[in-house]
Amino acid sequence: MAEPVPFGIMERLIAELASPALDEIRLKDTLLLVKSVLLDAERKQENNRPLTMLTTSLMIFKPKNECVLVSSDMQNISGNILHQSYIEDDLRGILFSRGIFRVRTILSPVHGVGAKDEVLLNAWISRYKSLRFLDLSDSTYETLPHSIAKLKHLRFLSLRNNTKIQTLNASICKLLNLQSLLLDGCTKLEILPQELRNSINLRQLGITTKQSVLPESDIAKLSSLEFLCIKKCDKLESLFVGRKLPNLRTLELVETLPSCFQGSASTLEALAIKECNRLESLPEWLSNPSSLKSLQITNCPNLKSLPSDLHRPALKSFQISDCPRLQTTHQLKM
Template sequence: MYMFFIRCFYFYIDIYNFFKIENILKGLHNLESNRQSTISKETRHLSFIRGKFDVLKKFEAFQELEHLRTFLRVLSLSEYVIFELPDSIGGLKHLRYLNLSFTQIKLLPDSVTNLYNLQTLILSNCKHLTRLPSNIGNLISLRHLDVVGCSLQEMPQQIGKLKKLQTLSDFIVAKRGFLGIKELKDLSNLRGKICISKLENELRIEYYGGRKFPNWMCDPSYTKLVALSLIGCIRCISLPSVGQLPLLKKLVIKKMDGVKSVGLEFEVKLNIENCPEMMPEFMQSLPRLELLEIDNSGLPYNLQRLEISKCDKLEKLPRGLQIYTSLADNNVCHLEYLEIEECPSLICFPKGRLPTTLRRLFISNCENLVSLPEDIHVCALEQLIIERCPSLIGFPKGKLPPTLKKLYIRGHPNLKTIPDCLYNLKDLRIEKCENLDLQPHLLRNLTSLASLQITNCENIKVPLSEWGLARLTSLRTLTIGGIFPEATSFSNHHHHLFLLPTTLVELCISRFQNLESLAFLSLQTLTSLRKLDVFRCPKLQSFMPREGLPDMLSELYIRDCPLLIQRCSKEKGEDWPKIAHIPCVKIDDKLILEQ
């Protein structure tokens, strides 16, 4: 790793501004990914174009480059699987540009603040990064700082010393009062957009012991509240009239056992959880669940997201879920997202059509739900996710909306079939539907399908070779497992081999207890295949076509397949020479690379 930084495999320079082009070209060399080439000993400047999976062997040629300059200006480790940086990075005194985006780093070493010439620091989407070095003010030349998508809790106190800063993607206000937006007052060169978060426009009250909330919550000074969370206030019998908060976008109510009334007019998001004592008879007048009856006109017209969770005694949903039937209603419903989770007493939806604005419906762990909305097929749903509703046996009128793009069905032991004519469906996942009898024509018509996952559906009898998958020319990802428990191969008496769509990029095969061979899948024809994942196939011992695996394959994962693992053992297994060229090989979660 020391040579990795010090011998400068990255070196870019503006040749038009500093040197004549004919002079610098004499000492330039380019090392392209996946190509081994001889490098002249006289090379002074070198650039490296990385591949997704690079190995140290590629840099062996660097050892004899005595004239290679060490004045590294640009270093990009974007998307590399690294968890930390060595302290030696602080020795790259000439570094101008450092890109660590999409890496797994959790902390930057303090030595980074020694990079006095650093002008650009890219940390976007470092999701595990929680803080920046306290001495960041030492980066006196820094002009661009990008921390979008990080998990920073606050900004370092010296952020105000970065006088040359021109772009700052985010500024996180400290919760404990030392660092506010006043730190930006001296950054006179800032331009473009900046996102300031954790301002005092959120109020969270937990485990308040009174029966009524204090009057100050309706004070005009709180009218700019955007988010209000009320959690664990078990003695409260009523909630504040949040209709006096015109900017409120998010209301979270959790573990409010005794609440009986709430004012609700302006919410955009409503989240209700852990209210086991809510009774249907008083919920008709409560604007927090089916409480959402405002002046008998149904849901608040501008409500966009409704989540109902862990309401054990809830038997019916609010009547306001259906669309308005009168032309006199001037307010158009805006509900787009409806989530219902862990309501074991819920049996059915109210009569009437769902709002035409509804795009996503998520239903989970409602064990007594016997039916979906009766006119669900005429709404404009794009996503339907139904998980662990064992009493559900089918779909109303055997249909679903033709606008549907994503359909997830999981944990429905009594479900026997799925509707057809889903021509716009792009993502289909079916899991743990033990009695599902999937007919071939249902899949053949899904011509827009890009991702298909069918696992643990043991009742499927139609052989895979008759599914007509080759006709799905938009398919990119295929996952199958836990079906055909007695099958030893994917062929039948009439078909010796069959074709998967050549558009496949990822293929996962799992949980086939008696499967012995994949030879009939014609893997060699999958010219676009980049990822192959095989796991929990204890009897599988052959998956290699005579022609070899596709040239584009860059990731191979094998888990819990003892016979196959033995054949693919590094340098010892019979099939190792056939997979040694694959950049990333993982066997039982252990990464194996040819170093």
């Protein structure tokens, strides 16, 4: 049986990283996803009582020995470390203990600081066969090695805000346990990886691409997908016309506003529209989702009006901010 993910250890890592000395560290978005993915994985194992008890013991007795902030002044990383957080982008001098193979988590939590050493990336992939969590946000890799497909246990992969990568090979689609794939902010990415349909356990997907039409036949096969973020897709014309994502609950549109979104509008529970300069009125498809519980509209400077029928019984939270052309700034909770 698969080993349970040490969610409690991750919570302590989050607490340590959020100390006052590290106020500038950008943890919120990434670590909320970390907690969500790892907690879900642990819940699936909660019937395995012996392993759960072992995890609890580790959380109580060995938290600080399993988590480390990696910086250039470190000379060695000990073999019992499970969770590494890299706070500098040039760490070529770091030495790894020969016995360090059990690492589960690699984070890059500092905004604007990401991995750039391909040798280091290849070392992670070759050594850490049990890696669950790989955060390459703000990295400068132009491609990923095919060997990444060897990380069979990987559940989270982020390339957020990598402005160098143009293509992704299909190797990442062989990561069948992957639950989160974040490619939003990859502004040079030409197309999404082929065979995306194979990522059958994907629950969270972030996209930035130059495509005008997404590979909807592939994405529609992601039956577990609950969260979709589409960011800076300037050429995107429409979303899922005639296709359905049966479990999609949250849609986030950032600097992107497709003219049509039909396939899963009726199942949406949360919608966020951010930084859409072209938005003058809400799209017609927004009048359809009867299940919508939360609506957030932020920094849309040309938004002029709201539809009169926007308030529905299911809508519990409605927030609008930084939309100066509206007569007032609304923040309604119902």
